[in-house]
Amino acid sequence: MHDSAPIYGKPERQRLIASIVTRRRVGTQFELLAALEAAGCRVTQATVSRDIRALGLEKTHDALGRPRYALPEGGRRTDPREALTTILRQFGRRATAAENIVVLHSEVGAAPAIARALDRAEHPNVVGTLAGDDTCLVIARDAADAKRLAAELAEAIR
Numbered sequence: 001m002h003d004s005a006p007i008y009g010k011p012e013r014q015r016l017i018a019s020i021v022t023r024r025r026v027g028t029q030f031e032l033l034a035a036l037e038a039a040g041c042r043v044t045q046a047t048v049s050r051d052i053r054a055l056g057l058e059k060t061h062d063a064l065g066r067p068r069y070a071l072p073e074g075g076r077r078t079d080p081r082e083a084l085t086t087i088l089r090q091f092g093r094r095a096t097a098a099e100n101i102v103v104l105h106s107e108v109g110a111a112p113a114i115a116r117a118l119d120r121a122e123h124p125n126v127v128g129t130l131a132g133d134d135t136c137l138v139i140a141r142d143a144a145d146a147k148r149l150a151a152e153l154a155e156a157i158r
Helices: 010-023 029-038 045-055 080-091 111-121 143-157
Strands: 058-061 067-070 092-098 101-106 128-131 135-139
Touching: 010 029, 010 045, 010 067, 029 045, 080 092, 080 111, 080 143, 092 143, 101 111, 101 143, 111 128, 111 135, 135 143
Parallel strands: none
Antiparallel strands: 058 067, 092 101, 101 135, 128 135
């Protein structure tokens, strides 16, 4: 890049990303990287991935069924803990601690969305998640954390 190239800090880059995904169909991180580079903003895939999370971009589909990123409804990001509570109330069935794992049962097909919501909430007792179709395994550091987490998730389900 030469001296007249724009310099993009995090806020400017995220505004540019929001503008790009609003104006055209961008379905992958690599397409977004290319669009940013075309606008004079060179970043890594890891940075784009963090920006996507920070902006709360959602993967949707256009009228032709092609994948695309979109800003959250209303253009603002919802609180991840609030989103987790909402999805647990709608689709969660029960949470049971087993050693350092919480087994979270849900409606059929909802476990991946629950795991994603748990990951986005960045709960301090959650090390990671693994989702099947109607079951999500939530890994905690130890049995005590799993027990507390199971109680918290069960409360949100009620």
